[in-house]
Amino acid sequence: MVQLDVYPQAAFGTNVIRPCCDDGVEQLISFSNTSSFAQAGLRTGAGAGMSTFGLYHYITEITDPSTTWEIAQFAPNSQVSRTSTAAVINNFSGREQMAFFITWATSFSTTSNYLQHAYITWMTRGLYAGFRRVGINAQIDDMMLGTPIYKDPAAAEYRLVPDDMTTIKNWIPTVNKKMKSLNPGSTFTPEIGYNGNGNFIKADQQSNVDECKPHPIYTDFRPTADLEFQKPLGTGYTLWPATPLNYTYSLACTKKDPLSVWFQTTSNRDAFYHISHTFTHEHLNNVTYDDVYKEIQFNQKWLAQTGLDSAAVFSSKGMIPPAITGMHNGDALRAFYDLGLRNCVGDNARPRLRNTQNTMWPIISNMAEYGFEGFNIIPRWPSRIYYNCDTPRCTLQEWTETGNGNGDFVNLMNEERKDVMRYFFGLYREGYMFHQINLRNQGMTNINTADGTQVRSLYQAWVEYMVQEFSRLANWPMVTLKQDDLAQVFFDRMTRDKCGYTLSWKVASGKITGVTVGANGNTCAAPIPVTIPGGVTNAGSYRTEQIGSDPFTIWVKLSGSAVTLTLKTPITM
DSSP, rough: OOOOOOOSOOTTTEEEEEEOOOTTTTOEEEOOOOGGGGGBOOOOOOOGEEEEEETTTTEEEEETTTTTTEEEEOOOOOOOOOEEEEEEEEEETTTEEEEESSSOTTTTTTEEEEEEEHHHHHHTTOOOOSOOOOOOOEEEEESSSSSEEOOOTOOOOOOOOOOHHHHHHHHHHHHHHHHHHHHHTTTOEEEEETTTTTHHHHHHHHOTTTTTTSOOOOOOOOOOOTTTTOOOOTTTBBSSSSSOOOOOOOHHHHHSHHHHHTTHHHEEEEEEEEOOOOOSSOTTOOOOOHHHHHHHHHHHHHHHHHHGSSSSSSEEEEEOOGOOOOOHHHHHHHHHHTTTTOOOETTTTSSSOOOOOOSSSSSEEEEESSSSSEEEEEEEEEOOOOOTOOOOOHHHHHHHHHHHOOOHHHHHHHHHHHHHHHHHHOOOOOOOEEEEGGGGGGTTOOEOOTTEOOOSHHHHHHHHHHHHHHHHHOOEEEOOOOOOHHHHHHHHHHHHHHHEEEEEEEEEEEEEEEEEEGGGGGGSSSSEEOOOOTBBBBBBBBBEEETSSSSEEEEEEOOOOOEEEEEEEEOOO
């Protein structure tokens, strides 16, 4: 039996002294130094404390230590002068139960999303269909373009310079070393989305009129359509100029821009992941198929010319739509598809770009709502590091004026940490949106992060804060995937969810000795992940993995018959 207390009812062997504390009085909850949750990979002790803010909870004491032991504590606060019991496990002659003396609300509470892993792992003994993974994907839009700075008339815009990128490149191994020491198996790499026309805007400024032809593309201006505007097929503006019809820029012209030269150096290029973000960044909601085709094709040719599509990691089937436009323009989606693209990122701040059946699934476009059948839109989160800011002061001002923010930059980052940890512990897999100006570090002052690390760009500060907070709470690896691979993760999740997969335990002499994996018709187009402590004796040809401190996972293919796996080490029930 498993019990979770969400009202003032004591577990046997404990006594509720009194309720504490309305949702405006905070305590910290932390796991006791016990091996009970080592399998869950959660840190223990006061250093891994989580806030009870927004959650009603109850002060209890253990009255029968022979049957009951404490697994979590509440710290003292202004209303309670001592530690008290936050959660227990009872054992009554082999019958166990777990009780938490706090309400849970995974829809908004970071703490609840965190605590659930202790409960789920204990309840299943760490043996379940599924896998535990945290992704840290911090995607950078608008590379090669300049960005106007929010409410800063003294500096119209900023475009990264090579020294900015060198600093970021040199920082990547440093943050990876930290991550791997705290959370073994972790890997982090920034993924960059490019607008190649920005290369020629800069080259055009630095060469005489005859050196770089054709000149950059400047599109006609038309009022931007509403974000969710659904364009009738075959309509729309043509904003591109009549010429050039084809991509005829020279490699020599690309090298008139020092930033382009920096990325054409192999060691610089291969320090990052890469993806297309269209050629000019034209908004795509109300434009023609021809415009969108050129936006994609010209950028593909630029990526090939500069060698970026030959990088160690490049998403050839993915793209970032400019301002996440064109999602309801069937002609745009058809142009994407005709040029070999199969996925793009959306925007989780827009409800119509979340899958209404399951937010863990991608959107697969259809004719009725999107004007095209079969293009994949995967989720992506915005952040409080705004697209047009290069300093803490700037993003703080914009947060205060447009996002109901209050306080200083540390307050802003604390709000980011709460949201991101809720998503991480909720096992959301989507990445986060950033922009080229957020990487600016030249001429910037130090930003002190939570553990005292000093960095000079908003992008670095965000990554450092999230790594520090997650590693404070758990030892799980954090892993970056390129967008093409991430899109496949979302698609596979949807596929196997629709298969109705199941897991049953084989039990003998009070021990779990094996598991049987099935599904509707015992068939599924995507492999079923099964997490098994200690591994199995009959993995056969199935893919297995174990990253860092993550548990052993085997990926089972179902082709008409259920699959039974035998545990190497039986688990006592």
